[in-house]
Amino acid sequence: MSDQRRAAVLKAATRVIARDGLTASTASIAAEAGLSVGSLFNYFPTKTALINALYLHLKRDLAGAVVEPSIPPGPLRGRAWEAWRRWIRWGAADPDKQRVLMLIDVSHELTGRTREDGVEAMQGADSLFAEARPGGPFADQPLEFLVATVGAMAATTMEAVAREPEEFESRCSAGFAAVWAAIVISERPSGSDADERRSRP
Amino acid sequence: MSDQRRAAVLKAATRVIARDGLTASTASIAAEAGLSVGSLFNYFPTKTALINALYLHLKRDLAGAVVEPSIPPGPLRGRAWEAWRRWIRWGAADPDKQRVLMLIDVSHELTGRTREDGVEAMQGADSLFAEARPGGPFADQPLEFLVATVGAMAATTMEAVAREPEEFESRCSAGFAAVWAAIVISERPSGSDADERRSRP
Amino acid sequence: MSDQRRAAVLKAATRVIARDGLTASTASIAAEAGLSVGSLFNYFPTKTALINALYLHLKRDLAGAVVEPSIPPGPLRGRAWEAWRRWIRWGAADPDKQRVLMLIDVSHELTGRTREDGVEAMQGADSLFAEARPGGPFADQPLEFLVATVGAMAATTMEAVAREPEEFESRCSAGFAAVWAAIVISERPSGSDADERRSRP
Amino acid sequence: MSDQRRAAVLKAATRVIARDGLTASTASIAAEAGLSVGSLFNYFPTKTALINALYLHLKRDLAGAVVEPSIPPGPLRGRAWEAWRRWIRWGAADPDKQRVLMLIDVSHELTGRTREDGVEAMQGADSLFAEARPGGPFADQPLEFLVATVGAMAATTMEAVAREPEEFESRCSAGFAAVWAAIVISERPSGSDADERRSRP
DNA sequence: AATGAATGAGCATTCATTCAT
DNA sequence: GATGAATGAATGCTCATTCAT
Numbered sequence: 001m002s003d004q005r006r007a008a009v010l011k012a013a014t015r016v017i018a019r020d021g022l023t024a025s026t027a028s029i030a031a032e033a034g035l036s037v038g039s040l041f042n043y044f045p046t047k048t049a050l051i052n053a054l055y056l057h058l059k060r061d062l063a064g065a066v067v068e069p070s071i072p073p074g075p076l077r078g079r080a081w082e083a084w085r086r087w088i089r090w091g092a093a094d095p096d097k098q099r100v101l102m103l104i105d106v107s108h109e110l111t112g113r114t115r116e117d118g119v120e121a122m123q124g125a126d127s128l129f130a131e132a133r134p135g136g137p138f139a140d141q142p143l144e145f146l147v148a149t150v151g152a153m154a155a156t157t158m159e160a161v162a163r164e165p166e167e168f169e170s171r172c173s174a175g176f177a178a179v180w181a182a183i184v185i186s187e188r189p190s191g192s193d194a195d196e197r198r199s200r201p
Numbered sequence: 202m203s204d205q206r207r208a209a210v211l212k213a214a215t216r217v218i219a220r221d222g223l224t225a226s227t228a229s230i231a232a233e234a235g236l237s238v239g240s241l242f243n244y245f246p247t248k249t250a251l252i253n254a255l256y257l258h259l260k261r262d263l264a265g266a267v268v269e270p271s272i273p274p275g276p277l278r279g280r281a282w283e284a285w286r287r288w289i290r291w292g293a294a295d296p297d298k299q300r301v302l303m304l305i306d307v308s309h310e311l312t313g314r315t316r317e318d319g320v321e322a323m324q325g326a327d328s329l330f331a332e333a334r335p336g337g338p339f340a341d342q343p344l345e346f347l348v349a350t351v352g353a354m355a356a357t358t359m360e361a362v363a364r365e366p367e368e369f370e371s372r373c374s375a376g377f378a379a380v381w382a383a384i385v386i387s388e389r390p391s392g393s394d395a396d397e398r399r400s401r402p
Numbered sequence: 403m404s405d406q407r408r409a410a411v412l413k414a415a416t417r418v419i420a421r422d423g424l425t426a427s428t429a430s431i432a433a434e435a436g437l438s439v440g441s442l443f444n445y446f447p448t449k450t451a452l453i454n455a456l457y458l459h460l461k462r463d464l465a466g467a468v469v470e471p472s473i474p475p476g477p478l479r480g481r482a483w484e485a486w487r488r489w490i491r492w493g494a495a496d497p498d499k500q501r502v503l504m505l506i507d508v509s510h511e512l513t514g515r516t517r518e519d520g521v522e523a524m525q526g527a528d529s530l531f532a533e534a535r536p537g538g539p540f541a542d543q544p545l546e547f548l549v550a551t552v553g554a555m556a557a558t559t560m561e562a563v564a565r566e567p568e569e570f571e572s573r574c575s576a577g578f579a580a581v582w583a584a585i586v587i588s589e590r591p592s593g594s595d596a597d598e599r600r601s602r603p
Numbered sequence: 604m605s606d607q608r609r610a611a612v613l614k615a616a617t618r619v620i621a622r623d624g625l626t627a628s629t630a631s632i633a634a635e636a637g638l639s640v641g642s643l644f645n646y647f648p649t650k651t652a653l654i655n656a657l658y659l660h661l662k663r664d665l666a667g668a669v670v671e672p673s674i675p676p677g678p679l680r681g682r683a684w685e686a687w688r689r690w691i692r693w694g695a696a697d698p699d700k701q702r703v704l705m706l707i708d709v710s711h712e713l714t715g716r717t718r719e720d721g722v723e724a725m726q727g728a729d730s731l732f733a734e735a736r737p738g739g740p741f742a743d744q745p746l747e748f749l750v751a752t753v754g755a756m757a758a759t760t761m762e763a764v765a766r767e768p769e770e771f772e773s774r775c776s777a778g779f780a781a782v783w784a785a786i787v788i789s790e791r792p793s794g795s796d797a798d799e800r801r802s803r804p
Numbered sequence: 805a806a807t808g809a810a811t812g813a814g815c816a817t818t819c820a821t822t823c824a825t
Numbered sequence: 826g827a828t829g830a831a832t833g834a835a836t837g838c839t840c841a842t843t844c845a846t
Contacts, residue, residue: 579740
């Protein structure tokens, strides 16, 4: 019983925070959840606790959407593509979730512990991209840098899809092409400009 | 005279908002600027106006740092690299600026007009990356999608550099390699995994 | 329970506003009512709402005092006298009420709706005076003009009584004689000066 | 020179206070007068001093309008009528003046001294009505009560005229008929209701 | 005299949190 | 466990007044 209510609060918080930002009042969240102010605090002792729980909840929700049902074996690129597609679809299905995740991420409400747990939750999804690291631009970079880059590109793609849902396929594919190139390509491609000589990196 | 103070307020706001988030009180900003509460409002009529002005100020500051002194002519990739380098250096020089830009961007304080002006300010810098669009993953995508992706990757790189300033060169190069590949590569690269068969895009 | 508190706030507001004017702080009103600042706003969402509610409350309080218990049938003048007497007594019993009514009336805080409701509330009392209109100076004037005149004379009488409460009977009678004459007399009286020649009206 | 500016400030204050109430800021008054904030305080040391000066200024303005040019000798009623007519015309010519007078009167900004001076200024005008007191309802009442009643009726009439300027003549005449009856008539008139028996006063 | 930036106390209002029921 | 009135610190903003120029 408690768990249902808890989930209802988290859902309500997602909606309200997506709309009003993190300054959304606890009262408005409670109202959206069909609860009294007082009851909200039976489930989460403070607003900060609620926000941390919400962050973790959303990260796990996302992670679950990406890795379940489990992606069938096959070439790495294909599995990464499937993960990416699920990821973007998750964002398209409820843009509020992604927005709230971002709002919390950028705020200072997050405890170090929660952030770590969030990273851990996403590890299953991230690993597919991490596997492609060797030989690419991130070969000698910390894994977090790669993961953060992939996450940022996913966020950008989701935002684009949220703005034009009917372009889901197009944006999703383009985003993946970009992210895969970004991770995997280490050498000079047959790029759009031919005469590359003096460039440094 | 007024302009110096105004600039001082914007600088103070950057510092305080980076530390406390957008909920930083006008009083704390005024104090940081060495002003009284009341005086703050001689320079900006409302907190929202201050935040909009700050956003534009930072965007222009960044744009200026990227395009001045003007990048010497040469192959596109080389010029893009120079722009990227300046961009990341700007973020490394004062991570608060980038953080505040991001906080404002994600908030709802921004008027449509300010956002447009910000995009316009960055056009000089963005155009270098935009030029590389044809033939790449973003060839058929709206320009904004490409620009947003580049911005997100820059933000990620800046964040990584802010965390480990001594790794500036390494992260900057890797970031550029990734972003350039993401924009320019359209075809299957000689990636790290050989057996690609069932992948879709 | 809520209603008791609400009434307590209105009572406190009457006292404090009578003393300090409409610029009385919400904090001082809350304190006078034995409430915290925050609680005040559980009962009235804004200060303006409080002032409008107070206005209506006082108008209805006055109207109630004038028409209840109901005035026994009889000649019009006698009933009007009874109404007037009750009216002035109401003002004498708590001069703050009349003062606050006047302060609000002259301010710009009042919504058109509240003002209309206030007029409606007093209709029972006003009608006694309105009935005497035909044949008097206000015969061809809008009813509001007559009502406003009676109200202004009542206010003046109440003020005089508030200054010298022991003169209640004297002022009350004189005020009524004046107001009744003002409403009822249309023709040249056997006034105090005999030789009227060039006067116009 | 100083006097011109001073007068300009009083004029500006009248306009602004009529519009915004007594909470009108000194800054807005200065702006309306074409002065800087700082300069305003060269003419009036405090806002309270300005308001007191304004009150007296307006009272004297009104008194001047009523008694100048001097009313030719003749029967009392005729002279009173002329005074009344001038009074209402003064209010019709600039309703702001009357409104501001009332706002100040009802506020607590007025020093006792200023109020006394205001009464004194109006004495010329009031005396005409005061002369009619003997034999009327106010025969045994303090002069102030009569004067206040006449003032209240004048205010009501001016307000009615301000609302419908084209009805000036009608309202002015009716108002005078009422005020004259109110002051002069002491006995039972041949009122609109015939069977008066049990009424008390 | 005139200016207008600077000051900071004061105000209406919000909100996380508590607690008696 | 649920409720929602109560709390009071905190916030954005205003404004009379001062004073260096």
